[in-house]
Amino acid sequence: MANLNLKSVEQRTFDAIVIGSGISGGWAAKELTEKGLKTLVLERGRDVKHPVDYPTTNKMPYEFEHRLEVPLAIKENEPIVSRCYAFREDSMHFFVKDSEQPYVQEKPFDWIRGYQVGGKSLLWARQTQRWSDFDFEGPARDGFAVDWPIRYKDIAPWYSYVEKFAGISGNTDGLAELPDGDFLPAYPLNSVEAYFKEQLKTQYGNRHVISARCAHLSKPNPIHLEQGRAQCQNRTLCQRGCPFGGYFSSNSSTLPWAARTGHLTLHPFAVVDSIIYDEKAGKATGVRVIDANTREVTEFYAQIIFVNASAVNTNQILLNSTSDRFPEGLGNDSGLLGKYFAFHNYRARITAEYEGLLEYTTDGRNPAAGGYIPRFRNLHRQETNFLRGYAGALNARRYEVEDRSGFGASLKKQLLNPKWSNWKIGSHMMGETIPKEESQVSLSKSRTDKWGVPLVNIALDYDENDRNMMADYHEQFTEMFTKVGFSNIKTIDTGQAPGLDIHEMGGVRMGHDPKTSLLNKYNQLHACKNVFVTDGACMTSTSTQNPSLTYMALTARAADFAVSELKKRNL
């Protein structure tokens, strides 16, 4: 418990409390401490210090007992997390194991979690794209979900603000559907990705391949060096934690920055049970915390509270924060808390080969992972039998193929002289799903975790819109791949449960009207003004972009508003 005298109320009182130290919580901590607020960050997991707590970061493959494979016994015991592509022998220690932290799947949902200082910022794939008004205006145009209370102009300066500090690589592509940002140099496309880009431009005009935009220091600026971070070394071992700080994580960037102000108190092993509401004051006064090791319960107090526990956990905390005023959860006058939850649909894939450009191969490793095809469906008009749209990832690679036939000296020679395969091309869909009232996170009435907190119950599923969208993705990508001369095209439906995309959103959505939303345009609970929710729980709709950059920008914007309101004594 971080040298705190838990008996002293004074020592348990701060200006601000931030719940969660992941991507959004790290930003809240940075902004609030920089503005002079004495800030307590409560984190349920252990501390992970940059770079000393990255035990696998410099290991060679042969130093891993299972050569980076997850052992079968772990796969059998932890089937959900084992389905995540990044759960490997070198990164297992940063993932929550199914058996240790159960939840209720009313419908199958693969919930991938990282409970430690830094949260999932250590594990993420760092893909970072801005939203445009095509995204913010989606619900208003077709009437599904409520209207966002903000538009692109409200958040654009905050995107710039967080991009400059985090360091985002990318090109200026000039596309209205995917606004440009304040970028470091992009990682180039390889020859087949570039070929596909040129062909699409010629054959379609309105379909684009861009270099994936990514939170990596391709060429650091002074602000990044000041954070103690260095240029990305293209090791592509990111999920181990990067000793160079080459990619953005809370551990390498926002948290140490906040600590330097002298205003940060970081409190690991602190499981937030609920937020305390004072009826007389008409606001939240603090949070109730259970020590993860001793189960001792302690209260901490502050004038403002930022809830950044990640989308599902944030819903859990608010639903568990009951009082006479809010019997159904903090701020839940509308009865919608936990509802209109949504995710991204990554179920559809496509693979192909290209027999051309064999004079080229890939040169080194690309931390941005290749290309990104921004949404091109239903942008200017409704043109399909599904609402909204999808983006596509794109990457092309050649593999070394060994001829393993024969034996003796000839076999040895073959193994030592592998041949290059044809180019293999792969893409997966990143589809928007529509938040619905029946898609929800609730609390189990009968089961609790080992700290006595009600388990989360998740009820989400694909619907007809998702299935029509997948069919369209397969059709459109098959057509595009065929037109440019790719062969051996295979469409795949992985059949995976929702959740593996790891972009869960909603339940505490933003909106204009307290009757149909929980948060106002500054991420402030309509009914409890000193509580702010700025992680994925606040999202009114999901669009297609990877969401974390938007959480960062919303957090910085909300923190700025919160501090100005505090100064005006409005909170």
Ligand SMILES: Cc1cc2nc3c(=O)[nH]c(=O)nc-3n(C[C@H](O)[C@H](O)[C@H](O)COP(=O)(O)OP(=O)(O)OC[C@H]3O[C@@H](n4cnc5c(N)ncnc54)[C@H](O)[C@@H]3O)c2cc1C
């Ligand atoms: C393999 C992988 C790849 C991904 N790729 C991308 C990508 O390319 N682009 C992208 O935008 N996003 C990506 N994501 C998703 C991204 O990681 C999340 O969107 C982001 O981390 C969410 O930030 P957050 O602050 O809401 O939550 P987190 O980063 O998960 O942090 C939440 C923190 O809150 C803590 N916490 C939870 N409950 C409590 C409690 N009751 N009390 C105290 N603390 C609590 C947790 O322990 C955790 O540390 C990926 C995720 C994974 C795992």
